[in-house]
Amino acid sequence: MRESFEGVIEISQRLALRSIKKHAKGNPIVALIELIINSNDSYNCIGVDHPGKIEIEYEKDAFNVNFTVRDKAEGMPISLIKQAFTKFGSLTSGIKDGKKVGGYFGTGAKAALAVMENGKIYSFHNGEFVEYYIWIDEKANKIKWRYHAPIKATEKLRKEHKIGENGTVAYFTSTPPGNPRFNRVYESLANHYRLRKIIMNHRRKIELRDINNPKKKLPLAYKNPEGDEIRRDSFIIEYTGYEDFNVDVVINRANRPISQAGEDRQGGLLIIDEYDNPLDISLFKYDNEPLAAHFFGEAKIDNFVKLLRKEEAVLDQERKGLIRDNPFCACLISELENRLEKEIEKERKRKDEESAEQEDKEETERYKKAFSLFNEIAEKEILEVKRLEEELDDNAKPPENGLLISPSKADITTGKSYSFRLQINPQKINNYELINIEISNPNITLNTKPYKYKKSGKIVDVKWITITPKIADIKATLKVFALDFSTSADIFVVPERDLLLGEGMVFVPESITLRPNKFRKCKLLVYVKIIPHESKINITSDNPDIKIEPLTLIVNEYQADKHIQTFEIEVWGSKDGEDAIITAEYSGLVAFLEAKVRSIEPKEEKGTKGKFFTDKYFDPSDPLQRSSYSDKTGKVHIYYRFPSLKHYLGQNLEHKKSLPAQVLIADLVAEQCFLSIANKVVEHRSVLLDPSQKYIKVQQKTFELSKKYGEQIHKFLVDQELLKEAKTENEKNLQKKLVANSDLIN
Numbered sequence: 001m002r003e004s005f006e007g008v009i010e011i012s013q014r015l016a017l018r019s020i021k022k023h024a025k026g027n028p029i030v031a032l033i034e035l036i037i038n039s040n041d042s043y044n045c046i047g048v049d050h051p052g053k054i055e056i057e058y059e060k061d062a063f064n065v066n067f068t069v070r071d072k073a074e075g076m077p078i079s080l081i082k083q084a085f086t087k088f089g090s091l092t093s094g095i096k097d098g099k100k101v102g103g104y105f106g107t108g109a110k111a112a113l114a115v116m117e118n119g120k121i122y123s124f125h126n127g128e129f130v131e132y133y134i135w136i137d138e139k140a141n142k143i144k145w146r147y148h149a150p151i152k153a154t155e156k157l158r159k160e161h162k163i164g165e166n167g168t169v170a171y172f173t174s175t176p177p178g179n180p181r182f183n184r185v186y187e188s189l190a191n192h193y194r195l196r197k198i199i200m201n202h203r204r205k206i207e208l209r210d211i212n213n214p215k216k217k218l219p220l221a222y223k224n225p226e227g228d229e230i231r232r233d234s235f236i237i238e239y240t241g242y243e244d245f246n247v248d249v250v251i252n253r254a255n256r257p258i259s260q261a262g263e264d265r266q267g268g269l270l271i272i273d274e275y276d277n278p279l280d281i282s283l284f285k286y287d288n289e290p291l292a293a294h295f296f297g298e299a300k301i302d303n304f305v306k307l308l309r310k311e312e313a314v315l316d317q318e319r320k321g322l323i324r325d326n327p328f329c330a331c332l333i334s335e336l337e338n339r340l341e342k343e344i345e346k347e348r349k350r351k352d353e354e355s356a357e358q359e360d361k362e363e364t365e366r367y368k369k370a371f372s373l374f375n376e377i378a379e380k381e382i383l384e385v386k387r388l389e390e391e392l393d394d395n396a397k398p399p400e401n402g403l404l405i406s407p408s409k410a411d412i413t414t415g416k417s418y419s420f421r422l423q424i425n426p427q428k429i430n431n432y433e434l435i436n437i438e439i440s441n442p443n444i445t446l447n448t449k450p451y452k453y454k455k456s457g458k459i460v461d462v463k464w465i466t467i468t469p470k471i472a473d474i475k476a477t478l479k480v481f482a483l484d485f486s487t488s489a490d491i492f493v494v495p496e497r498d499l500l501l502g503e504g505m506v507f508v509p510e511s512i513t514l515r516p517n518k519f520r521k522c523k524l525l526v527y528v529k530i531i532p533h534e535s536k537i538n539i540t541s542d543n544p545d546i547k548i549e550p551l552t553l554i555v556n557e558y559q560a561d562k563h564i565q566t567f568e569i570e571v572w573g574s575k576d577g578e579d580a581i582i583t584a585e586y587s588g589l590v591a592f593l594e595a596k597v598r599s600i601e602p603k604e605e606k607g608t609k610g611k612f613f614t615d616k617y618f619d620p621s622d623p624l625q626r627s628s629y630s631d632k633t634g635k636v637h638i639y640y641r642f643p644s645l646k647h648y649l650g651q652n653l654e655h656k657k658s659l660p661a662q663v664l665i666a667d668l669v670a671e672q673c674f675l676s677i678a679n680k681v682v683e684h685r686s687v688l689l690d691p692s693q694k695y696i697k698v699q700q701k702t703f704e705l706s707k708k709y710g711e712q713i714h715k716f717l718v719d720q721e722l723l724k725e726a727k728t729e730n731e732k733n734l735q736k737k738l739v740a741n742s743d744l745i746n
Contacts, residue, residue, distance in 0.1 A: 006146045028067060028174040029188045030319075031112035032056060033195060035069040035170050036206065038109045040198045042073035042168065044275070051203045055162075056189075058182050059211035064117070065174045066211075072167035075125030078150050081132055109170070110134055114143050116172035122161055123168045129153040182210050183519040183570070190220045190517035190574065191264035193281040194319070197272065216549070222517065223545065223575035225266055225296060225599065227254035231343055235335050239328050241310075246302040247332065251343055255577055257293040258599040266516060266576050266599040267296045269336060271322065273304035280321030284333050286340050291347040299336055350620075362719070363657075370716035371613045374673045377709055378612040382680045385466060389421040398425035398460045402485030403435075405465070405478065409490045417447060417468040420489055422480055424453060424461040431455050433482050437465060441476035443509070444469045444491065453482070469493040471509035473523055473566070504530030505537070505584055507569075507593040514546075514597045516576050522593060524567045524584055526555055531586050533557040539569065543580035546573035546595050553584075573597035612680075613673055616665070618653055629672040636672045638665060659718070659726050666717035674705040 036054055043052035050073075057068035076084075113119030114134045121132045128150040137144050161169045174180070180188070186208050189195060198204050199222045210216035231251040236244045251269070258266035260283060268287070271280040279301075286292045307314050307328060314326050322329040389406050404423040412418050424435075432452045439446045447466040455461065467478065472493050479488045508523045524537075531537070537553040549570045559565050571582065575597060582593035614634035626645055628637045640649045640656075648661045655661050678701035682694055 002151065003149045004146065005149070006144075027178060028065065028116065028172070028180060029185065029192075031116050031172060032067060032069060032185070032189060033192060034109050034112040036189070036195060036198065039069060039071035039073065039168065040204065042071055043204070046074055049203065052205075054204065054206045056206065056208045057211055058185055058208065063176050063179075065179045066171070067174065068169060068171055070162060070167065070169040072163060072165065075166035075168055076123040076130065077125045077128070078130055078147075081123065081130055081147055110143070113170065113172055117175055119170075119172045121168060121170045124153045124158065124161070124163045125166055127153050129157050182208075182216070186218055186220070187518045188264070190222055193263055193265070193270060194278050195220070196222055196270065197276045197278060221574035224252070225254040225256075225258050225576040227252045227294070227296070230346075231339060233339070237328065237331050237335070239331070242306060243303065245304070247335065248300045248302075249297070249336065249339060251295060251297040251339065254294045254296060256598070258296060258576055260287055260293060267293070269296070270298045272298060272300050274300065274302050275305070279304070279315060282321065283340060284337050286337065286344065289344060291344045291351070292340065294347075295340070295343065299332075301332070366716050366719070367616060370669070370713055371615060373709075373713065373716065374613040377705070378677050378680070381677055381705070385417040385419055387419045387421070387464070392421065392423065392460060392462050396423070396460050398427060399423050400425075401487065402428035403480055403482060403487040405480055405487045405489050407489065411492045411494050412469055413494055414469050414472050417466050419464040419466045420478060422463040422465055422487075424463065426455045426458070426461055428485060429453055429482050435463070436481050438479045439467060439476055440479070441474055443471050443474055444476050444493070467491070472506070473508045473525065503591055504586070504589045505591040507582070507584065507591050510592065511594040512571065512596070514571060514573050514595060516597055516599060517572060517574055519570050519572045522569050522571060524553070524569055524591065526553075526565045526567065527563060528555060528557040528560045528565055529563050531555055531589065535586055537584055537586045539582065539584050541580045541582050541595075543573075543578055545575045545578045546571065546580035546582075546597060548582055571595050612676070616669055618656075627668040627672050629676045631676070636669045638668055659722050662718045662722070663714075666714050669717060670706065670710060670713050674702050674709075677705060678702040
């Protein structure tokens with residue numbers, strides 16, 4: 001029997017037992033982060049340029065989840081285990097020895113393992129194998145440890161722990177209620193700011209594996225948002241007792257607003273030490289400043305570890321970042337805030353410039369009428385409204401329950417709107433009483449709003465309630481209620497049969513928005529009458545930053561319901577701002593899924609709900625096209641600094657009220673709105689056997705709309721008085737020319 005050693009961990013006076021519980025809180029994500037940082041530190045100790053892989057294993061076991069973190073770095077000799085793992089709260093991570101490590105307080109890995117079940121570390125170092133265990137003795141209120149004397153690292157041990165030479169493997173168990181799903185583990189690790197530099201280091205590969213599903217091996221990935229560098233500079237902090245600290249700052253502006261809160265935020269300044277170890281992430285007093293919503297970047301502090309070696313209170317021991325009231329940190333934050341303030345001021349000026357276009361009342365009214373007409377055209381052209389009941393017979397009796405909606409159950413599809421008939425008993429519903437209308441599923445648009453009932457004098461009053469489903473394969477309840485009465489209908493949105501008959505399969509929904517590194521599920525519905533039993537469907541993404549799982553599906557007609565088999569697809573992406581088209585394909589038949597990765601959703605502007613088109617926007621940016629349409633805001637963007645537009649509108653829109661400018665703007669607005677309507681018409685109503693037909697159909701519909709409504713739109717968008725003056729002036733000039741020519745002839 002091997003000799004064993006056991007004892008109680010020494011806790012320094014500055015850190016009590018409750019600190020360890022407060023830091024890790026039994027959270028397996030916190031434990032994994034600390035262990036990953038330890039593994040990365042171990043590779044760095046070999047050499048900063050040393051390549052290294054960190055493996056994380058996830059195994060669901062009944063009610064528990066077993067975790068493994070493995071590296072193949074230097075391992076730990078028994079002397080290091082004695083030094084680092086038998087004391088708590090001292091600088092045991094190697095900082096005092098000049099090592100480039102991110103485990104600062106000598107608490108991370110120990111705290112992580114101690115608060116979890118079955119926390120243990122096995123180390124292989126130069127042919128020796130060491131076992132180390134740590135736990136909290138609740139009765140004694142102490143952290144305890146145990147390690148066994150080193151033994152030879154046999155092939156059997158190496159095979160069992162999957163380490164061929166040197167390396168370390170840590171194990172622990174997570175118990176309910178803190179057990180995360182596999183996808184949740186991936187999301188939390190891939191987005192956490194403390195792991196960001198490790199994940200983005202091309203020499204490191206962190207892989208998360210699902211032991212219960214061997215095919216599921218996902219490398220952690222993170223990419224900064226697309227954007228432009230707006231500031232790069234340096235400053236020096238003078239701090240008594242130390243040499244000067246140099247700080248390098250880079251501030252970027254993302255192309256769209258990004259999340260500015262939480263440890264998984266996309267925005268904020270990542271504060272790092274000289275070895276790229278993250279210390280904090282924040283915009284400090286500007287975290288909630290709307291004008292800083294696009295900002296992200298880094299601030300790198302040279303010689304920061306000197307503060308830690310002298311145990312300066314600059315970092316929170318519970319991993320909450322910089323201690324704000326520490327003199328050094330206060331000075332650092334003040335300098336960073338000054339630089340952020342200057343960029344925010346530039347942002348304010350840019351916003352002011354964008355909104356500098358001063359529209360008079362007459363112009364505003366013209367555009368308001370024009371966009372109202374565009375919305376009427378869109379509703380008329382796109383939405384086919386189907387009434388689910390007949391008009392009410394004159395002999396119909398009033399509903400006993402005051403209100404009655406019919407039908408009480410309905411199967412509907414996407415691509416059109418549906419109207420339910422609401423019967424109202426005027427004997428039971430008071431005049432001007434509020435009739436509330438609700439739909440339980442946000443993926444169905446309620447086109448009819450709550451209203452105040454006004455009696456018509458009839459025996460039964462009727463109101464038609466219209467809804468528009470956005471996606472298929474969902475259910476909802478439509479509820480109508482007044483003060484004392486209510487009625488409801490059950491709604492089922494089924495796949496549109498034409499789509500399934502045309503291509504044999506369809507994604508539900510057909511468009512999704514993802515948060516970075518967060519998984520989203522959607523469905524692929526397959527019609528087994530067209531795509532037969534045991535057929536193989538391949539799924540691909542045209543963007544490597546947006547991934548799908550699984551990549552292949554095998555059709556099984558015995559799992560189909562009414563000849564439709566439903567497959568679940570997982571989609572995720574690592575980079576904010578990326579778009580992709582996911583394609584499912586079988587023997588020439590295809591289905592498409594549009595996927596977008598967005599840190600935050602664009603806010604819906606007030607008054608835009610339910611509208612296709614809301615306004616024009618003169619955009620000062622410099623894209624490759626003259627105009628575009630935003631489906632999210634309903635705005636048509638006019639890029640007025642595009643060369644041909646600038647020629648008519650002026651560098652700063654100084655000529656936009658001239659007749660040529662107004663006509664040009666009207667053409668651009670009409671072009672984008674008609675194109676958008678045409679796209680929606682083709683998507684909703686056409687069954688395309690060949691995707692290449694879509695472009696032709698959209699162009700045909702756009703021309704048709706322009707011919708049908710173009711003149712009416714121009715009458716709104718162009719100042720008719722100005723046009724009349726121009727025509728009058730032109731007629732006068734023509735008359736003068738005719739007279740002059742006549743005089744010449746005579």
